[in-house]
Amino acid sequence: MSHPVTQALGCVLSISPTMQAVVAFLKTWWVELVCGVVIVAAVPLVAGYVVLVERKLMADMQARLGPMRVGPHGLLQPIADAVKLLIKEDIIPRDADAFIFWFAPVISMVAALTSMGAIYFGPAFRVAQDINIGILFVIGVSSLGFLGIILGGWASNSHYSIMGALRSTAQLVSYETAGGLAIISALLLSGSLKIRAIVDAQSDQHVWFLFLAPVAFFTYLVASIAETNRAPFDLPEAESELVAGYMTEYSGFRWALYFLGEYANMIVVASVATTLFLGGWLRPFSNVRWLDIPMGVLPALLIAALGVYCIYRAGKQPVKVQLGFMWVVALCCFGVAVIYLVPWLVAPLRFAIPGLNGAFWFLFKVAVYIYVFMWLRFTLPRYRFDQLMHLGWYILIPLAIVNIFSVGIAMFLSLELGWNRWLAVMLTTAFTLAVSLLLVRLHDKHASAASSTSAVPSDSYAG
Amino acid sequence: MLDSIFFYFFAGVAVLSAGLMVTRRNALHSAVCLVATLLAIAGIFLQLRAEFLFITQIILYVGGIMVLFIFVIMLVRLDAPIHQIRFRLQRFVAVLVILALAFEGVVILLLARKLPGEGLLIQGSAPADKLPPNSEALAKSLFSDYLLPFEIASVLLLVAMVGAVVMAKSRKRTSES
Amino acid sequence: MMSPIHYLCLSFALFLIGCIGVVTRRNVIVVLMSIELILNAVNINLVLFSRIFGDVAGQVFALFIIADAAAEAAIGLGIIIAYFRNRETLLADEMDLLKW
Numbered sequence: 018m019s020h021p022v023t024q025a026l027g028c029v030l031s032i033s034p035t036m037q038a039v040v041a042f043l044k045t046w047w048v049e050l051v052c053g054v055v056i057v058a059a060v061p062l063v064a065g066y067v068v069l070v071e072r073k074l075m076a077d078m079q080a081r082l083g084p085m086r087v088g089p090h091g092l093l094q095p096i097a098d099a100v101k102l103l104i105k106e107d108i109i110p111r112d113a114d115a116f117i118f119w120f121a122p123v124i125s126m127v128a129a130l131t132s133m134g135a136i137y138f139g140p141a142f143r144v145a146q147d148i149n150i151g152i153l154f155v156i157g158v159s160s161l162g163f164l165g166i167i168l169g170g171w172a173s174n175s176h177y178s179i180m181g182a183l184r185s186t187a188q189l190v191s192y193e194t195a196g197g198l199a200i201i202s203a204l205l206l207s208g209s210l211k212i213r214a215i216v217d218a219q220s221d222q223h224v225w226f227l228f229l230a231p232v233a234f235f236t237y238l239v240a241s242i243a244e245t246n247r248a249p250f251d252l253p254e255a256e257s258e259l260v261a262g263y264m265t266e267y268s269g270f271r272w273a274l275y276f277l278g279e280y281a282n283m284i285v286v287a288s289v290a291t292t293l294f295l296g297g298w299l300r301p302f303s304n305v306r307w308l309d310i311p312m313g314v315l316p317a318l319l320i321a322a323l324g325v326y327c328i329y330r331a332g333k334q335p336v337k338v339q340l341g342f343m344w345v346v347a348l349c350c351f352g353v354a355v356i357y358l359v360p361w362l363v364a365p366l367r368f369a370i371p372g373l374n375g376a377f378w379f380l381f382k383v384a385v386y387i388y389v390f391m392w393l394r395f396t397l398p399r400y401r402f403d404q405l406m407h408l409g410w411y412i413l414i415p416l417a418i419v420n421i422f423s424v425g426i427a428m429f430l431s432l433e434l435g436w437n438r439w440l441a442v443m444l445t446t447a448f449t450l451a452v453s454l455l456l457v458r459l460h461d462k463h464a465s466a467a468s469s470t471s472a473v474p475s476d477s478y479a480g
Numbered sequence: 481m482l483d484s485i486f487f488y489f490f491a492g493v494a495v496l497s498a499g500l501m502v503t504r505r506n507a508l509h510s511a512v513c514l515v516a517t518l519l520a521i522a523g524i525f526l527q528l529r530a531e532f533l534f535i536t537q538i539i540l541y542v543g544g545i546m547v548l549f550i551f552v553i554m555l556v557r558l559d560a561p562i563h564q565i566r567f568r569l570q571r572f573v574a575v576l577v578i579l580a581l582a583f584e585g586v587v588i589l590l591l592a593r594k595l596p597g598e599g600l601l602i603q604g605s606a607p608a609d610k611l612p613p614n615s616e617a618l619a620k621s622l623f624s625d626y627l628l629p630f631e632i633a634s635v636l637l638l639v640a641m642v643g644a645v646v647m648a649k650s651r652k653r654t655s656e657s
Numbered sequence: 658m659m660s661p662i663h664y665l666c667l668s669f670a671l672f673l674i675g676c677i678g679v680v681t682r683r684n685v686i687v688v689l690m691s692i693e694l695i696l697n698a699v700n701i702n703l704v705l706f707s708r709i710f711g712d713v714a715g716q717v718f719a720l721f722i723i724a725d726a727a728a729e730a731a732i733g734l735g736i737i738i739a740y741f742r743n744r745e746t747l748l749a750d751e752m753d754l755l756k757w
Contacts, residue, residue, distance in 0.1 A: 149615055157543065163547065167550055168550075183554070498671055498694055521697050541727075548734055556737070621717055625714075637728055639728075648738045648739065
């Protein structure tokens with residue numbers, strides 16, 4: 018007995034073959050479309066809250082409180098910032114190239130969001146279904162963000178912008194080489210470019226690739242910090258050096274696009290590192306069977322605990338609105354915890370448990386990686402540009418190449434000659450570390466040689 | 481049908497951007513249009529099930545060669561060229577020659593009894609997951625059948641790197657005071 | 658995939674546009690960019706026939722063409738920079754030292 022509305026809809030939809038083709042397309046691809054829409058809608062919001070977390074962490078490490086005014090403990094700060102940026106006046110410099118000026122931040126954001134299309138956020142949540150070149154796609158497309166930077170810097174028609182853009186692009190290109198070479202080591206261990214195959218390889222070998230290729234992980238960590246223009250490699254956008262680098266002339270929503278593109282890029286880079294080195298969506302100790310159930314309910318328990326903490330804080334808010342807001346947050350936490358608990362209790366929904374738990378662990382590891390980014394930002398001083406380029410080309414790239422050799426030799430020793438895997442790994446890692454010490458020693462010699470030649474008193478009025 | 485939508489979209493973007501590229505006055509606009517063309521061609525590669533070539537085009541061509549072009553355009557930034565007396569008919573003659581070539585191509589197509597490529601069996605016409613995985617097949621042949629060209633290409637790239645550095649290095653002024 | 662004639666027409670059109678660019682433009686950098694466009698048109702052809710015949714050799718050749726184009730662009734731009742430093746011009750009309 019079909020409802021007249023569905024009957025009419027069926028009539029309309031079957032009118033032309035184009036409509037039928039569209040409906041067929043939607044039927045096959047609706048999961049991917051929904052995931053894509055969620056990513057595009059959620060990433061700016063998440064990026065905004067990552068900014069808030071960064072500010073609060075920075076404040077904590079600097080013994081102050083950070084944003085406190087907007088919402089309880091500043092929790093509504095990103096929304097206030099977003100509204101402010103949206104209603105700001107849109108200023109374009111007079112001699113700027115209008116089309117490219119408009120287009121450049123869009124490129125930056127689109128590159129970061131498109132590369133998220135191939136990432137598996139957990140075993141079930143993805144946009145593109147396990148493409149053959151998974152990791153390479155993510156790295157390649159996210160590297161297109163340099164276009165947004167250099168075009169934005171040039172189109173602003175200001176010398177701070179161009180200097181910042183050229184420096185930033187040079188830095189990006191150099192460290193992208195180092196990062197790509199570091200990734201090859203992990204790809205050697207997994208034997209495939211597909212994201213699912215990489216995580217399955219880590220599950221089959223019962224170890225995260227972090228432990229089999231630690232030098233590669235460290236190289237990728239450093240390279241990814243430089244690729245996202247974070248401190249200590251943030252000379253191109255440092256406030257004391259270049260005003261704001263390539264973002265100088267951008268204000269309002271355009272600046273927000275650049276900023277969000279940078280934080281989205283951070284999420285992409287963290288996702289790649291998590292997939293390759295930190296075991297993707299595998300829970301810690303994924304091969305220990307008796308931890309299955311305790312670790313399985315852990316996500317739900319953690320989120321419920323967060324909800325309880327929110328209720329506790331709600332009781333301490335002096336302002337009624339903030340109290341209500343904390344209760345809303347607490348209820349959301351409980352809702353998510355219920356979603357996590359329901360498959361355990363309702364038998365037909367058991368299939369959803371690995372997906373939900375996997376997503377939780379993946380996002381948790383991404384959050385830890387981003388926390389390390391922020392921690393380094395607040396702790397280390399900035400590199401000078403020539404030090405930065407020297408580090409990239411003279412130290413990281415040779416180290417990454419030597420690491421590829423050593424991982425290959427370790428695989429050969431353990432697979433062909435039958436050595437113990439950990440022995441092979443330790444030997445080759447020791448060799449790589451020896452090489453890195455040699456490189457650092459050469460770097461020190463070069464630095465001291467440079468400073469000693471400039472010890473000759475220079476006469477400024479010569480010539 | 482999805483296939484033809486993708487093909488016409490990518491082909492349209494490629495031809496349009498290529499046309500824009502050769503007509504822009506500003507060299508940087510030409511470079512941006514070339515980037516759009518290269519991305520569209522990468523889409524065509526993807527549609528022809530050449531995934532590794534798709535991503536190689538994006539990483540190497542757009543992410544490498546176009547960086548080079550854009551850097552050089554910014555380094556040798558010149559103001560708009562002064563219009564001098566020049567052989568004004570040159571552009572006209574050039575376009576005429578190209579149109580003659582195009583006309584000849586169209587005539588060949590029309591006079592042929594079959595369209596080129598018509599009747600050729602498309603062996604890989606199965607959906608993408610039934611084809612042999614592209615990166616693996618490419619890597620296998622690159623490292624076994626075509627190992628010598630691969631090594632020669634690496635020597636070529638080394639020579640090009642050294643040559644580019646030598647040529648672009650600024651000469652230190654040896655005379656002083 | 659579509660029938661081969663579509664891809665052949667596309668590659669022919671791109672080749673012609675690249676030729677127009679090489680022959681018509683005065684700015685040497687744009688001439689180099691048009692050469693890159695010609696190489697890409699050839700690549701489309703190679704990949705098309707590699708797909709038709711199921712032989713991966715076409716894609717290998719296209720890969721080598723991309724590597725070669727990178728080397729050529731690097732050297733070409735190095736030459737342009739060196740020439741610009743000496744002669745302060747980038748226009749093909751004004752590079753006439755070898756003219757009698």
